[in-house]
Amino acid sequence: MVIAAFMISGYGILKGLIAVLVLSIILGFYDIVMKPTLFRRRFSKYPNVYVRPTFTFLVGDFDKAIEDETSNRIYYQHIKEEAALRNKYDLKVDIEGKVLTLSLISDRAMREYVALSPNKIDKFRWLKGPMKIEIGSISVEGTSTEILNRRKYLSSLLGLNAGSKYIPQMLSCCEEYVQKLKTKGKVQFMDEMLTFAFYTLACILFGSDIKLLMGKKHSFKNEDGTIEELTLLEYFCKIEQAFMKEFTNPITGLLPIISDLNLIDPFKTNQRNFQIYRKALNEMLAQSKDNESIWAQLKNKDDYDQDKIRCDLQMYVFAGAESISHNIVSALYFLKKFPDSYAKLKKELNDHGIHKGADFNKVLTIDKLDELEYLSCVVKEALRFDPPFPQGYFYTAKEDITLCDVPIPKGTIMKHDYLSGSFNEKSYLRPMEFIPDRFNPESEFYQESVKSGVSPEPYSKRFFGMGTRRCPGQSFGVLQCKLIIAYLVSSMDYEVDSDLLSNDYAGFGLGGNFTPYFTIT
């Protein structure tokens, strides 16, 4: 009897397993084959939507990025090179793994997006890769009055005027850090700039009196299961890299539920580390007594919940450090690759009394920075040529809409393509060259561009995003980049590894895998 019952129930389980397997195959086939095919077909009928002629299931549009990386080029080199083709279109179908998106390519698409945002197109709340670090903060939430107020506070405290009061503090961090770099000699410059940017921003946002706490050690679990004790600066760098890797982990694109729920490693371990990192930041905030910090100024706002402020500050330090460090590395790299630009910047700095041994608190004030026209052009050209964020956050259509005469159903995921705008030949003369003077209306190159009928339309300058949710840290970010680049170029000498310098396809935007070694003296 028992054996018979067991066999019957065993048979039932087997039948159940077969049914689950068949269902999974059908769903998998629908997800991996049918959905992308239908998505491509839906949009390929519009002449202004670019749909690649060939398509490999699962890999989708990642193939070009993989080709770039395997030939030692930055993964978005193909987008720069395809810009002439892309700019004949307004939108592009982009399929990454199982994720179906429409990229907004043209200036017209960006302009129409701005008009439709945020009522009809808004942020898509998708906690993928580094966005998991931003959980609870404004950057991942849809637009509401509350979110707009939280953005407004940041802009008011770190706008150009309010933010400039932190210049002496930033200079003191620069001084400390450059001394350290000089003793190290050869350094992995991206990691150095990331930790430096984190350090500087954390002092401004959380309070300058928390410097000592940043040296406290916390347990970090590596991918292989080993545990290391790391200072918060080291922790930040590691956690950032781990979450960036999640972004390109095939499971994130193919089985999002596993990565969303952090069911297996590396997602599980990353969450464990993230909780420890978050706790450490909260401890620092609890001990900060600096009344000038952004935390001190925000925590008295009645309409701003303390937990939300903490999440926002943690996100600002992350978003800010990521973006400015990438811009600084790009600028310093391209200055060495194009020695005429380096010489021109050195001369401008020298002419303004900014050189080794100068009293930087006197020569690098906000007014003096404003006079440095060429420095400003270098920052802008580095942002154009090698943007820290080659593409933006994900957005979605909140209802059926029409963009550039193309009907787009509710729920379609969209993203902004910043690179196509930067390499558009109608906006930039000789776009594949690094020419800071293109941003200086008094320069010969600018005049030549105008004579050739080439001038950037506002929507092609999109390195900070566009519309209601554009970057609220833009003025402060630019101020930091200008100040730090001026300080580094004038107070230290550096050489870039020759292999990297001779590579014509290197880049340092987020997600890239170049490791820039610089020798500092």
Ligand code: HEM
């Ligand atoms: C060179 C420096 C920077 C660049 C290139 C940059 C670029 C960007 C871009 C492209 C976006 C996405 C915009 C969109 O979706 O339309 C963004 C969003 C954001 N950035 Fe920046 N950023 C920089 C510096 C900073 C700094 C220093 C901070 C803060 C201290 C900051 C805070 C933010 C925040 C909070 C968002 C999300 C805004 C929202 O969702 O409403 N950024 N940034």
